[in-house]
Structure formats: structure tokens, C-alpha cells
Amino acid sequence: MARGTPTHPDTAAGSDDRPANYGQSGHGLRGNYERMRADYTVDQDHGAYGAEDQDRWRRLYERQIDLVPGRACDEYIDTLNGLDYAGGIPRFETVTAQLEVATGWRLVAVPGLVPDLVFFDHLANRRFPVTCWLRDEHEFEYIVEPDVFHDFFGHVPMLFTPVFADYMEAYGKGGLKAEGLGSLKWLARLYWYTVEFGLIRTKEGLRNYGAGILSSPSEIDYAIRSPKPRRVEFDLKRIMRSLYRIDAFQETYFVIDDFGQLFEATAPDFTPLYREMEGLEDLAANAALPEDRLIS
Numbered sequence: 001m002a003r004g005t006p007t008h009p010d011t012a013a014g015s016d017d018r019p020a021n022y023g024q025s026g027h028g029l030r031g032n033y034e035r036m037r038a039d040y041t042v043d044q045d046h047g048a049y050g051a052e053d054q055d056r057w058r059r060l061y062e063r064q065i066d067l068v069p070g071r072a073c074d075e076y077i078d079t080l081n082g083l084d085y086a087g088g089i090p091r092f093e094t095v096t097a098q099l100e101v102a103t104g105w106r107l108v109a110v111p112g113l114v115p116d117l118v119f120f121d122h123l124a125n126r127r128f129p130v131t132c133w134l135r136d137e138h139e140f141e142y143i144v145e146p147d148v149f150h151d152f153f154g155h156v157p158m159l160f161t162p163v164f165a166d167y168m169e170a171y172g173k174g175g176l177k178a179e180g181l182g183s184l185k186w187l188a189r190l191y192w193y194t195v196e197f198g199l200i201r202t203k204e205g206l207r208n209y210g211a212g213i214l215s216s217p218s219e220i221d222y223a224i225r226s227p228k229p230r231r232v233e234f235d236l237k238r239i240m241r242s243l244y245r246i247d248a249f250q251e252t253y254f255v256i257d258d259f260g261q262l263f264e265a266t267a268p269d270f271t272p273l274y275r276e277m278e279g280l281e282d283l284a285a286n287a288a289l290p291e292d293r294l295i296s
């Protein structure tokens, strides 16, 4: 994901409930915003990646690809196998050409996190903003911001699944609406607990579809196998009330049965739901409610 609120620095530091921007640093924005267009897009300068970057990409890829079988959902794995990620940082044009055929989505390069409305507008038009820079060596184990590896490895494969691709477009349109209603904080939690950290129940067991999990070497196993976190059946209102961790593994994951369920549960107009949310208290990231339907 490449979403953030550079125009609203008050959301940047300290809170565990800022918009789902996967870890804006709080010291200003990383990335080069000097030559971007009005919609925050840039051209990917593929020749500008150095040999060390390409080598780091290959090592990130090799480590993560081995962790995918038995941990990622089938939709993700089927797509990943057809993507040419092994040799180095992919070219945006190449992957866009494949993606357009599958679901009509395109990738656009951005310098890093982009303002909420810019992000929503891209999604609403079936354009996914992908960060162009790659993490540094000291961030090999863990990175707080989305980089090109997180975006390509975590997000892009899921955009090939038609119903998930439709969900992402609907989310973008919903974001533009929520902004006007002052309801972004509730919608951002939905993104967090589905697009970034979602789990799905399959015949073979729990699997990951959230990008923040799929691009993480440690959480990809933790999320589906550790006895520590709570795993709760998908519940839209419960998710909207739930704070989340940006600095550690999630303490609660929400589990869907299939992507159709996710699309249908989020299809109704959220306007009355947002009004209802105003009267409800936030829940801690590790909250346990008696009515939670736990999944073992």
C-alpha cells in the first residue's frame, strides 16, 4: 500500500489508530516527491536501481517465496507463480500488462506514502499506487513503511483475483465518500484488518491474504499458527471499532470464509453505519468481547 497523510502530520506519530499507512515514520516522508505529477505519480526509473538493490530484492524474494506454500491463500499462490519476480525488481509496465488483462487494474509508481484522497482516487479508478524505492539493508528483517517489495509481493498478486480487485475499487470509492462524512478512521480500520492483515478460512486450514502479512518473514507464520493472537470471524462493525498495532504483530486477526463474503458485507452504504459508530467506543487491539466468534 502507499497511502498516508503527509498533509495531516497530526496523524503521523504516536497513535496506534492513524490511517492505514503502514508506518509513516513521523520524521517527514521518505522518498523523492520533487518530480511527481499532480496525482503523486512518477515514472519508475528502472535503470536507477543499483546492483545492491537488485541483489537485496532477490534475497528478499528468495526468503519469502519459500514461506508462501501452506501459509498464503490459493488465489495468491496461483498468481504469484505467474509473476516474474525472481530476477530482480519488476518493471511496472510488465506487471501492469499482465494485470490489465486479468482484472483491468494498472500499477502506478509513487514516491512513497500519498495523501488519503489521492490514494482513494487511484483505487476508485483501478490504479494501485506502488512505492518505487526498496528498503535499505538494515531494514531487511523489518520495515515500518511500504516499499516496492511490500507492494509488489504483498498487494499486487491479490489484485489479479476479480472479486478482490472489485473490493479494492469499492474501497477507494468508499474512501472518497467517508472523507466527506468525517468517517475515515473507521474505514481505515477495515483496510488494515482486511487488505493488510486479513486471514481466510479454507479446507486446508487458515491462510493469509493480507499484504502486510504476506510480505513479512515472521508474521506470515505467526498470523495463522501462533497460539497468541485472537482470531475472530469477520464482523464489519467489530472491525471498525478495533484499534490496531503498527509496531508489533497484530493481537487480533479477522477471518473471512471467502472473498465474496468480504465484498457483500461491505457493499451496503456505510453512511448509517458511520452514524452508529459515533456512539460506540473504540476497542483495544487485544480486546475480548463475549460475542466474538473465535476461530481455532
Ligand code: PHE
Residues within 6 Å of the ligand: 167, 170, 171, 173, 174, 175, 177, 178, 190, 266, 267, 268, 269, 270, 271
Ligand atoms: N459500501 C461502502 C460505503 O458505502 C464502500 C466500501 C466498499 C467500503 C467496500 C469499503 C469496502 O461507504
Ligand code: CO
Residues within 6 Å of the ligand: 001, 002, 022, 146, 150, 154, 155, 196, 211, 212
Ligand atoms: Co500495504
